[in-house]
Amino acid sequence: MTTAALIVAAGRGRRAGGPFPKQWREIAGAPVAEHTLRAFEEHGLIGLIAIVLHPDDLTGGNAFQARGIRVAHGGADRAESVRNGLAALAGQGVDKVLIHDVARPCVTRDVISGVIAALEDEPGAAPALAVTDALWQGANGFVTGTQDRAGLYRAQTPQGFHYDAICAAHAAHPGGAADDVEVARAAGMRVAIVPGDEDNLKITLPGDFDRADRILRARNGH
Numbered sequence: 001m002t003t004a005a006l007i008v009a010a011g012r013g014r015r016a017g018g019p020f021p022k023q024w025r026e027i028a029g030a031p032v033a034e035h036t037l038r039a040f041e042e043h044g045l046i047g048l049i050a051i052v053l054h055p056d057d058l059t060g061g062n063a064f065q066a067r068g069i070r071v072a073h074g075g076a077d078r079a080e081s082v083r084n085g086l087a088a089l090a091g092q093g094v095d096k097v098l099i100h101d102v103a104r105p106c107v108t109r110d111v112i113s114g115v116i117a118a119l120e121d122e123p124g125a126a127p128a129l130a131v132t133d134a135l136w137q138g139a140n141g142f143v144t145g146t147q148d149r150a151g152l153y154r155a156q157t158p159q160g161f162h163y164d165a166i167c168a169a170h171a172a173h174p175g176g177a178a179d180d181v182e183v184a185r186a187a188g189m190r191v192a193i194v195p196g197d198e199d200n201l202k203i204t205l206p207g208d209f210d211r212a213d214r215i216l217r218a219r220n221g222h
């Protein structure tokens, strides 16, 4: 049986700005998507990779296919892109799948390993970091209240699942989920929390490119 990685890369990166989507912008000597793919290609326990591309980006799909990566068409939202990617993995002997944002190029080997290890015992597992800062509510530039931080986590990807179970969960979900953990839980699946990493940021806003660039250059000794 095979553990697959499903990289969702069909977003437009509107919050990050720039002339083209954030996954194609270069940091630390390569496009964001390339760093993300390499993290999974170089992990010895990942047997198959699929990437989901926006229809405007599909011409770039041939180069991915040439290196053995399956290519799926992006959907109108993240969940639809995930469903298309899961379908592209059907019939390939996949029993576990790690669903990862292309916009998290600094994912570490340890985070990937932690998710895979937890899937030996649980149907779902995902990395997260406990919230350590105090939390406030605010309005119009002033603090209006405080929020208990106990038991709160910052979610990351890759979010890993037993393949058949997450396919069924996505097929049954009405839509609007923030991530695949929400979809899985709606279907009654248990999802274990495994250690995330501060470096596993999602490039979301313009300033995130520099931070990811610094992390990757430091890791590669530049």
Ligand SMILES: Nc1ccn([C@@H]2O[C@H](COP(=O)(O)OP(=O)(O)OP(=O)(O)O)[C@@H](O)[C@H]2O)c(=O)n1
Residues within 6 Å of the ligand: 008, 009, 010, 011, 012, 013, 014, 015, 016, 052, 074, 075, 076, 077, 078, 079, 081, 082, 100, 101, 102, 103, 202, 203, 204
């Ligand atoms: N229709 C969509 C929307 C998002 N994604 C992917 O889901 C992840 C979610 O991260 P996010 O920061 O929300 O990405 P974008 O949708 O690209 O960003 P924005 O919301 O700023 O436009 C990204 O890897 C993105 O490429 C996708 O595959 N298909």
Ligand SMILES: C[C@](O)(CO)[C@H](O)COP(=O)(O)O
Residues within 6 Å of the ligand: 101, 155, 156, 157, 178, 179, 180, 202, 204
């Ligand atoms: C899947 C995710 O990365 C978990 O942190 C996140 O939900 C992606 O989308 P968002 O729009 O930035 O919340």
